[in-house]
Amino acid sequence: xxxxxIPSIGSMTLLSVTSLTGAASVTISNIxxxxxxxxxxxxxxxxxxxxxxxxxxxxxxxxxxxLLLGIDNTSTGALETSLVRVxxxxxxxxxxxFRMTCKGYAETASIKNIINNASSKTNTGTGAMYNQNNFINxxxxxxxxxxxxxxSANFTAGTIKIYGVK
Amino acid sequence: MTNPMIRIHNMETxxxxxxxxxxxxxxxxxAEKAAQAQKAAEEAARLSAKLAIYAKLGLTEEExxxxxx
Numbered sequence: 001x002x003x004x005x006i007p008s009i010g011s012m013t014l015l016s017v018t019s020l021t022g023a024a025s026v027t028i029s030n031i032x033x034x035x036x037x038x039x040x041x042x043x044x045x046x047x048x049x050x051x052x053x054x055x056x057x058x059x060x061x062x063x064x065x066x067l068l069l070g071i072d073n074t075s076t077g078a079l080e081t082s083l084v085r086v087x088x089x090x091x092x093x094x095x096x097x098f099r100m101t102c103k104g105y106a107e108t109a110s111i112k113n114i115i116n117n118a119s120s121k122t123n124t125g126t127g128a129m130y131n132q133n134n135f136i137n138x139x140x141x142x143x144x145x146x147x148x149x150x151x152s153a154n155f156t157a158g159t160i161k162i163y164g165v166k
Numbered sequence: 167m168t169n170p171m172i173r174i175h176n177m178e179t180x181x182x183x184x185x186x187x188x189x190x191x192x193x194x195x196x197a198e199k200a201a202q203a204q205k206a207a208e209e210a211a212r213l214s215a216k217l218a219i220y221a222k223l224g225l226t227e228e229e230x231x232x233x234x235x
Contacts, residue, residue, distance in 0.1 A: 015177060016175065016177045016180075018173075018175045018182075019173075020173075022171055022173075022184070023170075023171040023172060023173035023184060024170030024171055024172070024187070025170065025171075025172045025173070025187070025195075026172075026173040026174075026175065027172075027173070027174045027175070028175045028177055029174055029175065029176050029177060029178075030176050030177045030178035030179070031177055032177060032178075060194075060198060083198075083202075148170075149199070149202070150199060150202075152170045152187075152192070152195050152196070152199070153170065154170055154171055162177070
């Protein structure tokens with residue numbers, strides 16, 4: 001559902017709401033380039049796959065440089081250069097939540113940076129992770145893709161919201 | 167068995183397209199996963215080798231954990 005002609009609340013404007021349910025790979029394309037940064041919120045994300053990945057502009061190249069800290073997740077994500085681990089929790093049994101900030105996403109020449117904070121949704125889950133990701137040579141970020149990284153299974157629940165920040 | 171679904175949400179037009187992954191896309195996806203698994207296995211092997219060296223040095227498990235944590 002796209003929302004148009006909605007006034008900003010503070011400096012954030014909700015640009016899109018996308019359901020993950022029933023798809024294994026979800027791309028949000030043609031991201032509005034008129035903001036200083038975007039915030040990407042993922043809520044109630046569930047899949048039989050515990051590892052949820054993200055790519056920008058559809059790139060599978062080794063452009064993803066990162067710092068990753070986490071508890072209750074495996075350490076393999078720290079080494080990957082072809083994707084960002086958005087959630088590396090137990091989302092098959094406990095839905096995950098993440099909040100991402102991507103500053104300067106519309107700039108064409110600079111290195112892009114995304115800060116991601118993720119956690120389990122309920123008290124039954126104890127997973128948490130933080131990662132800071134630099135993307136090199138990607139140009140402006142015009143699309144983001146979220147996908148089940150290990151199983152290619154469809155998401156069973158989840159919503160992605162993108163906010164523009166002036 | 168049907169292939170995984172791919173969804174593309176065009177923010178500009180609000181059009182949402184759902185379709186099955188093609189055989190080519192699925193093969194690419196599987197190849198990427200295999201590459202990631204390979205990297206993880208290599209890292210696990212490196213860690214095992216490191217642990218073996220520590221063990222040869224006569225370190226206790228607690229001392230090894232202190233070194234690698």
